[in-house]
Amino acid sequence: MNSGETQVRMEKDALGEKGIPAHAYYGIHTARAVENFPVSGRKTNRHLIEALVLVKKAAAMAHRKLDHIPQAVVEAIITACDEILAGNCADQFVVDAFQGGAGTSTHMNVNEVVANRAIEILGGEKGDYTLVHPLHHVNCCQSTNDVYPTALRIAAIRLLRPLSEAFASLQQALQEKEHELADVIRLGRTQLMDALPMMAGQGFGAYAKAVARDRWRLYKVEERLREVNIGGTAIGTGMNASLKYTFLITDNLQEITGLGIARSEYPMDITQNMDVFVEVSGLLKAAAVNLTKISHDLRLLASGPAGGMGEVKLPPVQAGSSIMPGKVNPVIPEMVAQVSLRVTANDAAITGAAMNGQLELNAFTPLIAECLLESLELMTRAVQIFEERCIRGIEADPTRCREHVEKSSALATALVHHIGYEKAAEIAKKAQKSGKTVRQVAREEGILPLEVLDQILEPLQVTKPGIPGK
Incomplete structure (x- = not known):
């Protein structure tokens, strides 16, 4: 020395x-x-x-x-x-x-x-x-080729569980927001254009349903990760590892991890095939799609506020500009969208690595491990922050929401079953051209008794199944 x-x-x-x-x-x-x-x-x-x-x-x-x-x-x-x-x-x-x-x-x-x-x-x-x-x-009695995939499955399960819990908590927060905003009417949009009135709470209920699917899918996929190839040694045949050892190490892993680890009946499969990791990553990508959609919706609904929709208010968490005083940006939804893009990129890498395995081993498993574990960690923290620093603090602007409903031509759709499509379209065009509301034009036209007209155009009626006014 x-x-x-x-x-x-x-x-x-x-x-x-x-x-x-x-x-x-x-x-x-x-x-x-x-x-x-x-x-x-x-x-x-x-x-x-x-x-x-x-x-x-x-x-x-x-x-x-x-x-x-x-x-x-x-x-x-x-x-x-x-x-x-x-x-x-x-x-x-x-x-x-x-x-x-x-x-x-x-x-x-x-x-x-x-x-x-x-x-x-x-x-x-x-x-x-x-x-x-x-x-x-x-x-x-071990090889990299049975130890490494087994360890990766254990690590993935241990990260999947808190992610599933984070999605469950996010789902609950969205459902609570659904009830909180159940009486706030806002304008629904399709292709970013005015469509039909809806309750603001209904939008959050739809988000909750999407997140619920993500939570369930991530919870269930753990079952596929529990099957391990430990004891299979180099290519899955088990050479240099006795069956007694294989059963014992599997039992020990169950004991010290608290996970339902199970010995594969065909270790060669687990040694060479990485499709389970692709499945997990694919579900993370699906969750990323939903998170991005929700994030972008919130950015649109909160946009402006004076020059945009301004129908919801996101919690102000930090100043938004080094030059524009008073500007507050939707930074939490932006972060969630960026994490989702990273998860999607990781999924592409995982897919490519998994399909490039050859014969009895996949040499690209380290890339799968790095990308998958990073995605699990990133998404868990992003979902937690999204819930804590954005979703739970969202407020609606009921006045702005109702104003947009009244000023749009959306309510004209409620008249179709009473006066026909063409006449309803004519009223909608007159309202747009004159700057008046559909309600005002319909009253001026005298197409229906006022009490009937008000019943048909009641915004709370047009957010439910059925024909308004009937």
Whole structure:
């Protein structure tokens, strides 16, 4: 070992020797990956690291029962895993998220950190792999190709649950807004043009239904993620892993994660096929579509307020301009739309990575992992902020809403069953040309008794099923 600030320890692999910083818990495999993939500066997602460590712990617990590894080594590995899960050594997972090798670099980073911490627990010095070896001990009966997909499924489930809960909470907030604005009439639009009157609450009820579908879809897709290929080793055949070990590690994963993890009856399928991650990502994209639609609607309804619709008021959360005093922008809906665009872009990358797998393995799984976990994290936080800092604080402007209804030609539609389409269209045109309301023109025309006319044109009547006035 050299002295001074450049202290290193020498480690060997199949390619030769390499100096490793003496303080580092990672080893030569990780160091080579850091050199090979200085791509983005983004480290492997911490949720994936945690899930990989959980798999290592579950494997050690299985080996403890099967007596595959000396008990002292097993206990040191388990303790090291627990320490890492508690937040220790977080800075030692240094491999870039974008890497070749189907995840082997990240997997070896975990193996080496666990091994070197276990070595210290046993009283040795980092790099003394005669005490605890990253491959022979930490990785016993395992391969990147069964550990990595299993860990990714665990990480995805653990992020899916809070996302589903966030959507459930957003749905509730929208339903509460539906009831709150149940008596506020506003003008409905189709193709951005005046259409028919509606209740402002009805619009939020429609949003709640869309979000409810997203919540249910995301809740149910967890079932497909629970099936794992751990024990399948390199290509899913299970070579070098006994069935006893496979059943034990699966049971251990259930115990330490609290998830309904199940061993696949055909591990080769899980090893090579990534379609489940495409399914999850597709559902995130569907949710992104709904979130974007809602966000854009709110921006339109709140636009102006003087020069636009101005029918709803979004909570003012920050000043909107460095030059225009008093301007407040719809920044929360804008953020939600941008997150949705990112999720949609990630879905395209996940789809491409999944379809480019070949034969018994998909080498592009790290891209799937990075994009999927990022989408889950981004969307969860965006939905929470959307609810807390936008939806719950929305108010309507009943006067402005009713004014737009009265000034539009929308109410002319209510007259069709009483005076015919052509006559109703004539009244609508006269109203538009004169600047008067449909009600005013209809009264002047004397087409119906006033009391009948007022009953037909009552805005609350035209927001319900049936023929107004009948």
